[in-house]
Amino acid sequence: MPLTNVQAKRLSTLSIAFAIAAGGLVPYSASYAASHHAAKPAAQNKKPAASAPASAPAAAPAATAGGQPALAAKAWLLMDFDSGEVLGSDNADEPLPPASLTKMMTSFLVEQALRSGKLKKEDLVSVSQNAWCRGSSTESCMYLPLNSQATVIDILRGIIIQSGNDASKAIAEHMAGSEENFAKLMNAEAQRLGMTHTHFVNATGLPDPQHRSSARDLAILARAIIHDSADFYPIYAEREFKYNNIKQGNRNALLYTDPTVDGLKTGHTQEAGFCLVTSSKRNGMRLITVILNTNSAQARADQTRTLLGWGFSNFEKATPIQPNTVVTAAKVSFGKADTVPAVLESSWAVTVPRGQQVQTAVQIKPDLEAPVAKGAVIGKVVATSNGKQVGETPLVAQADVERAGFLLRMWQHVMKWFGK
Known part of the structure; x- marks a missing residue:
């Protein structure tokens, strides 16, 4: 096919460039050819960067199977832990009083401070007049003596197991100077996690018109605790804790009746009703449940059992692609190799x-150019089932691809211009 004027001019210009380049590179042409065809030793596997804290799952239509259960709660939600996918819900985004479910954020901030080194387990926390719990029937307490000191790890257990308002206030003052300032930290963390229907006023969950959270947001928080606080998560399954010679049991009834349940928190005020957030792991699948504003401690436990039974009966784990499988050969421009295994x-x-089938679609970054480092993210795989997206995961390069030398790159440019 005859060349157009534009193509002829490009070819002429390139010919001059090649001639100039060739004059300078002729003495090394043989060694260049040899090095081009020589296999480069595989790079050492680099340790992957630390994973970011669990963030809010991407919005997606809730999957359903077998019909959602009818629960007598003002709001509820069932979430798959691994993906963050909502498997079923009702009234999931209404901001409601969370009562002591608030303390999941209080304990999470303590756990993150322990992980980062800002706090140490044996640091002493003082109990102020404001934090001191007088033991009234209207609030739960760890029963820290006034003007006493307790270690951070005891305080953490007092928050999680005994749901101590005194422990929550004491650690808030220790970490932020005041409970009001601590609430600002709570709200900042809620925003970072994507808890868009949440606003905290205090560290305890005691009633306040502005203190609200939603079922979805509390599931997001529970997922973050399990994901980011692995060293401390076993505390959420402890059935009792004794402090100041007072032994108190965990109020999560499922910890005593269901060995697959290992957390997280109960809550109750007159305004909030009886609330419960749980997590259960069976046969390699972990589910998170949230029950808000039901009418008794028995009801919140029974409804959680119903929700977990429905979830584990109607959903299952699927592996769309086996590990170590080459998913595709990704095209690479201007490299010593034209493709790289993904x-x-x-x-x-x-x-x-x-019983539902899973389909996958591969998406490689457009205009992928060398150099490409082994382990670099170069695309993703998206999984769908029954027309709905159910997950996605990154694709990475299985090998290094070095950038080609000048002559080869120029030739590849030519091929691109001619649509080759």
């Missing part, structure tokens, strides 16, 4: 209604 960044599973 593999999963890590093992991957999605939660789908039982």
Whole structure:
């Protein structure tokens, strides 16, 4: 096919460039050819960067299977822990009084401060007049003596197991100077996690017209605790804690009746009703439940059992692609190799209604150019089931691709211009 005027001019210009380049590179042409075809030793696997704290799951239509259960709660939600996908819900985004479920954020901030080194387990926390609990029937207490000191790790147990208002206020003052300032930290963390229907006024959950959270937001927080506080998460499953010679049991009834349940928190005020956030792991699948504003401690436990039973009966884990499988050969421009094998960044599973097939679609970054480092994210795989997205995971390069030399890059440019 005859060249157009534009193509002829480009080719003429390139010919001059090649001639100039060739004059300077002729003595090394043989060694260049040899190095171009030589295989480069595989790079050492680099330790991946630390994963970011669990963030809010991407908005997606809730999956359903077998019909959602009818629960006599003002709001409820069932979430798959691994993906953050909402499997079923009712009134999930209404801001409601969370009562002592608030203390999940209080304990989470303590746990993160312990992880970062800002706090140490044996640091002493003072009990002020404001934090001191007088033992009234209207609030739960760890029963820290006035003007006493307790270690951070005891305070953390007092918050999680005994739901101590005194412990929550004391650590808030210790970390932020005042409970009001601590609430600002709580709200900043809620915003970072994507808790868009939450506003905290205090560290305890005691009633306040401005103190609100939603079922979805509390599930997001529970997921973050499990994901980011692995060293401290076992505390949420402890059935009792004794402090100041007073032994108190965990109010989460499911910890005593269901061995698969390992957290998280109960809550109750007259305004909030009886609330419960739980997590249960069975056969490799972890589910998170949230029950808000039901009418008794028995009801919140029974409804949680119903929700967990429905979830584990109607959903299952699926592995769309096996680990170490080359998913595709990604095209690379201006490299010593034209393609690079793309593999999963890590093992991957999605939660789908039982018996439903999973389809996958590969998306590689457009105009991928060398150099490409082994382990670099170069695309993703999206999983769908019954027409709905159920998950996605990164694809990474299985090998290094070095940038090509000048002559090869120029030739590749030519091929691109001619649509080759």
